[in-house]
């Protein structure tokens with residue numbers, strides 16, 4: 001038997017599977033998805049088994065054996081291995097990069113150098129014994145050297161650093177033993193993190209016998225008697241530490257009982273549970289509102305039919321989407337299948353977790369980035385060992401190693417954070433569809449402000465043929481599904497694919513739209529006022545609060561109701577500018593202005609971390625009229641304090657939420673009404689459901705509008721709709737103030753009217769006109785280097801090469817734009833240029849781009865030039 005293995009080296013030369021044979025004793029343990037250690041040139045590397053074969057098509061004598069199997073259970077399922085190949089083809093990354101992204105950080109390989117005792121080094125009993133050396137001659141070993149050999153033999157293998165530390169005084173002797181060939185070097189592949197084990201007391205006997213034994217013990221062994229009696233009455237097994245704590249006794253007491261053979265102490269794996277301290281109040285399914293009932297009906301039917309289907313659930317804020325998710329998941333669990341729920345990182349709040357844990361209790365694993373490595377690993381193992389059947393998590397939870405997925409829910413599906421910005425640059429929404437095709441699972445995309453991509457998917461006809469070509473026409477999600485078979489997962493398409501795989505066919509790929517127009521219990525959406533800030537200025541108000549928002553806050557303070565204030569961080573940082581000459585403090589390494597940080601009184605670069613002291617005199621003209629501009633959250637907080645003495649403000653932004661658990665702390669405080677105002681960046685806009693919030697203010701609604709990004713209007717509409725949706729969700733009605741310098745802009749006007757439809761119509765028209773997604777697709781290629789001339793030359797020849805290759809796709813329209821300097825033209829002293837490829841979805845362009853980029857790989861190596869490819873980019877900077 002042979003295994004095809006992808007090794008842990010992300011490079012073009014290694015971006016394919018290598019053959020190894022599986023030694024007989026390992027057969028049982030090696031499967032598709034196993035992690036293995038394999039010899040690779042002079043080294044030993046970790047790799048993933050992606051296929052098992054009975055033969056190789058060249059001289060089998062040349063095939064090396066697998067050196068070790070890393071896990072009892074393969075950490076990846078065969079469908080994930082298949083998905084990794086799809087990701088690498090779709091997003092143009094190395095397959096190993098995709099595979100690595102699917103396992104927790106704790107399982108990333110750590111390479112260690114160990115030693116073991118050579119077989120021929122007989123262990124001398126006393127000093128001066130002769131043992132066989134490597135050359136056959138006899139060596140006389142010192143007692144210290146014999147000690148070292150004995151130590152290593154006992155341990156099996158010892159990491160070299162640890163050995164040198166242990167025998168620090170005799171480091172030279174260790175080295176000598178290695179030179180003599182008595183200690184052999186072995187390379188070990190270790191996990192970054194091991195399962196946590198604790199000493200646990202385990203009974204070998206019946207409880208009755210424990211009591212009987214307690215009686216038999218002599219009176220002076222009172223402590224031992226006490227332990228036995230306690231154990232007889234309490235459930236086993238119990239953690240040793242817990243037992244000692246309960247009885248106030250020593251480990252020695254319990255050990256002596258273990259020595260008698262009456263009980264056992266063993267190391268048992270435990271899970272680090274980030275939610276261990278919390279209890280979740282059990283919730284029961286709510287009686288659904290009519291719209292919820294209809295939507296739930298459609299979803300649960302599809303789940304029951306075990307057919308692949310994508311739904312887009314457009315439900316206004318507060319329409320009760322979460323309850324629909326919960327009941328749909330119940331349907332899925334009742335069928336014995338598993339469910340994945342994705343939420344954006346910043347809305348993975350304790351409140352959200354509580355809703356799922358409250359309904360499904362211990363069946364739920366939670367994956368988010370604020371968990372420690374160990375906690376994350378343990379949550380992941382719960383999934384793998386099938387101790388849970390629901391996972392709720394951010395983007396990467398889409399790779400949960402479930403084997404019978406029935407339902408995948410993506411909440412706030414419009415969020416750009418579902419796109420990973422580093423390699424593999426995948427979009428979790430598209431990966432979800434691909435994975436659902438594999439499992440014949442249902443996907444629910446939920447949002448109050450669906451993305452144009454998903455909306456577009458609902459406007460298209462279902463593909464009647466069900467073949468990949470039937471899904472043509474530029475739709476991302478349909479393509480994702482179609483691409484699963486087209487990209488080579490279908491055995492007849494790619495010879496490399498696992499041979500026992502059933503063909504994956506997308507079934508009538510278009511998305512079904514489900515709508516909930518009304519809030520739960522017919523509560524009204526909040527009234528939204530647009531405030532023209534130019535008008536305020538004209539009438540002499542220089543404050544960052546308009547007069548009406550000021551009044552509204554004052555009123556809420558009076559009525560003891562709560563306010564949420566949103567200040568969009570992006571594009572509105574506090575830059576430092578001289579009012580005399582216009583000088584703006586810039587990062588010397590990046591083309592971006594430095595931002596002022598109140599707490600440290602320093603100005604900092606957000607890209608590279610460069611920092612300098614606050615400037616008080618203009619470096620350019622020596623004027624003293626230099627100060628920080630813009631309205632950071634800190635400044636808003638200060639001003640609130642001045643305007644409303646005694647006001648209690650909770651500020652949530654990157655600065656106040658770095659600490660673990662801080663997120664949770666702030667939100668709990670706000671929920672308990674220990675503050676009047678929750679002030680923050682995007683993190684306050686999503687998912688929060690607080691009954692006493694009756695006022696929402698968006699302080700600078702249009703900051704995103706001015707970014708050089710074709711999605712600027714969409715982002716503005718989404719953000720305003722979401723934040724407005726925080727107000728008046730329960731009995732008390734809500735009110736919203738949107739402050740802007742662009743009050744006529746259609747994204748702001750339609751958000752204020754809760755008019756998704758007119759927004760989407762206008763925006764679709766514009767996108768179509770300008771040939772932007774979802775009508776066309778984009779690939780962004782960014783090149784960076786320290787010197788402009790070389791960079792420009794390379795960018796130009798890459799663009800020329802792309803144009804040349806694109807001709808082969810004629811008459812399909814493929815446009816190569818650029819090269820031009822990137823919007824952020826320099827980061828960390830490296831200049832940046834970009835090319836953009838614009839094309840219609842049916843063009844199979846990835847192979848072409850890979851081919852073009854491959855021609856520049858030598859350039860990359862020789863000149864430290866980097867080329868990064870982003871398929872369907874979300875950020876164009």
Ligand SMILES: Nc1ncnc2c1ncn2[C@@H]1O[C@H](COP(=O)(O)OP(=O)(O)OP(=O)(O)O)[C@@H](O)[C@H]1O
Pocket residue numbers: 286287288289292315316317318319320321322323447448520686687688689725729
């Ligand atoms: N059928 C129901 N009966 C009574 N209350 C309900 C029902 N469904 C949902 N709710 C309640 O309505 C409130 C809003 O629901 P939920 O938070 O799920 O809305 P949502 O659609 O997810 O909103 P958003 O998009 O703003 O997050 C919650 O407090 C929820 O408990």
Ligand SMILES: [Zn+2]
Pocket residue numbers: 578579580581582583618619620621622623
């Ligand atoms: Zn100046």
Ligand SMILES: [Zn+2]
Pocket residue numbers: 587588589590605606607608609610828
């Ligand atoms: Zn910088």
